Amino acid sequence: MTPEQNISKVNSPIASLPPELFAKFCAYLPPADLFTLSQVCRKFHGYLCAPNSFSTQQIWKESRLKFMPKEEMPPPKGMSEKNYVELLMMDRGCQTCKQIKICKIYWEFEVRICEECFLVKTVNEYKLLWSNYPQEFLNTMPHTYYFYGKYYWIEQIHIAYSQYYSLSKEDLKTWLDSKKLIFDSTMEYATKRGMKHDTKRPSRFSRHN
Structure with missing residues (x-):
């Protein structure tokens, strides 16, 4: 029943x-x-x-x-x-693998995730640049730092780049400006969360919770 x-x-x-x-x-x-x-x-x-x-x-x-x-x-x-x-709710564990384990909230991506899933779901900046993603595009995408490198959420990159690639030159600047405003707001919030919790969480992976 x-x-x-x-x-x-x-x-x-x-x-x-x-x-x-x-x-x-x-x-x-x-x-x-x-x-x-x-x-x-x-x-x-x-x-x-x-x-x-x-x-x-x-x-x-x-x-x-x-x-x-x-x-x-x-x-x-x-x-x-x-x-x-x-x-x-950290006690609920990883939102990706659903396992109860140590997780971090990545406010840049609005997700609570374990380290193993993080490495699957993200890509570092060097790989994106090597794949010829434009720097002006990457400058509008939220990112976090892991071992001193920039990491981006793969799904966000794919969705946003499909939009970027389909735009005419006339529409591209407006789109980039709009994405930059969202980027600034997202990163500012993530920074505030990090400042709030960094003094409480000294370990590398648990920052910005």
Whole structure:
């Protein structure tokens, strides 16, 4: 029997709560419990996973501030509070291989990943330049440093380069300017996160968590 069938069968009072009272109930729950609750039934999933709902954002924000008091920084521009909280939950392990192991949050790529998966999912700058990727293109792409080299997220490179390559000369400057604005915002946020946590995490791989 599924969780949804269970809650329907017992006619739990919480299942009939209006959105306003449901939000108040959620104010007492840590993020892990909110994730569990979001999987109970479609109704709860709708309340907790609506990306454009102000109420949904507030539920996750209040839970983060209450139960993750050290994570007072707002999420990166364009990231929902739910996705932000999920990214911060280090005990969930690597988002790529799903293994519970030591991970790092790469804010440049908005991903929580282990070292093994990082090396699979990224490519260093030298390989990209050797493959004739233009420097003006790479200058607009978020990157991180690993053993003093620049590393880029492969999927981001492929998607962005397909756009870059298809543009006319007239449209290219506008595209590059737009990408540079996003790049600056992303890297500024990653730097702030690094400054916040570098003093707490001396190991190389755990920086910028």
